Amino acid sequence: MPGVFIVLEGGEGSGKSTQARLLYTRLMQEGALPLLLHEPGGTALGEQVRRLLMAERGGGQQRRQGGIEPLTELLLFSAARAELVNKVLHPALEEGRTVICDRFTPSTVAYQGYGRGLPLDTIATLNTLATGGLWADLIVLLDMAPEEALGRVAAQQSLLEVTEKAGERGGRQDEEGLRRFEQEPMTFHRKVRQGYLEQAAADPGRWLLVDGGLPPEHIAEVIWGRVEGLLNRPAP
Numbered sequence: 001m002p003g004v005f006i007v008l009e010g011g012e013g014s015g016k017s018t019q020a021r022l023l024y025t026r027l028m029q030e031g032a033l034p035l036l037l038h039e040p041g042g043t044a045l046g047e048q049v050r051r052l053l054m055a056e057r058g059g060g061q062q063r064r065q066g067g068i069e070p071l072t073e074l075l076l077f078s079a080a081r082a083e084l085v086n087k088v089l090h091p092a093l094e095e096g097r098t099v100i101c102d103r104f105t106p107s108t109v110a111y112q113g114y115g116r117g118l119p120l121d122t123i124a125t126l127n128t129l130a131t132g133g134l135w136a137d138l139i140v141l142l143d144m145a146p147e148e149a150l151g152r153v154a155a156q157q158s159l160l161e162v163t164e165k166a167g168e169r170g171g172r173q174d175e176e177g178l179r180r181f182e183q184e185p186m187t188f189h190r191k192v193r194q195g196y197l198e199q200a201a202a203d204p205g206r207w208l209l210v211d212g213g214l215p216p217e218h219i220a221e222v223i224w225g226r227v228e229g230l231l232n233r234p235a236p
């Protein structure tokens with residue numbers, strides 16, 4: 001039986017990585033063999049694309065100052081995704097593993113489509129090409145006002161700076177967030193949120209909309225309620 005595929009989505013700082021880790025731990029406790037992935041990344045090429053996108057800041061606003069073109073950005077994310085799906089994700093699902101992915105195709109629709117304004121049909125075509133039509137069984141949307149979520153990221157960053165200055169050995173580093181879109185204006189983040197909400201509304205059976213402002217343990221319980229049902233689903 002093919003494994004269950006779960007995707008976590010939401011804006012910067014909405015709690016995707018926190019929930020991905022909590023779900024991974026829970027699945028381990030239940031004796032499942034989960035696999036935790038993030039986008040872009042998870043393959044040698046994907047990690048290189050991630051580093052490239054982190055180094056090449058800007059895009060929308062700073063494009064005129066040499067940032068990456070929105071179409072180039074879309075193609076880079078898609079290239080990393082094609083590697084991940086074909087080399088890692090698909091084989092893991094075929095082995096029956098439960099795969100958690102921190103961002104997937106809905107991010108491309110929200111950021112490059114609604115945020116950057118690239119045509120949604122182009123994005124749909126590229127997403128289908130990169131994934132071979134693979135869809136998640138469950139997409140969790142951690143919905144939050146961007147002002148609030150970005151405030152969390154800023155607090156996290158200043159905490160990291162303080163611990164670094166204090167010279168803590170092996171000082172903490174946040175290597176998870178892409179930190180690519182944070183300097184975009186609030187209008188960009190509002191469009192991204194709208195993009196997520198519209199995708200969720202169009203496919204309510206697959207999406208689980210959660211208030212990202214709730215306590216992490218509370219959110220984890222809501223997510224677990226849905227995941228448990230998927231794990232115990234009858235064979236087709």
Ligand SMILES: Nc1ncnc2c1ncn2[C@@H]1O[C@H](COP(=O)(O)OP(=O)(O)OP(=O)(O)O)[C@@H](O)[C@H]1O
Binds near residue numbers: 152156
């Ligand atoms: N439900 C929550 N309530 C309060 N704080 C939270 C919650 N979830 C996560 N946080 C905190 O908010 C910050 C961002 O969380 P996290 O890194 O999980 O978000 P993210 O969606 O993965 O962000 P990014 O898009 O940058 O990768 C962290 O400092 C985390 O501890």
Ligand SMILES: [Mg+2]
Binds near residue numbers: 016017018102176
């Ligand atoms: Mg994250």
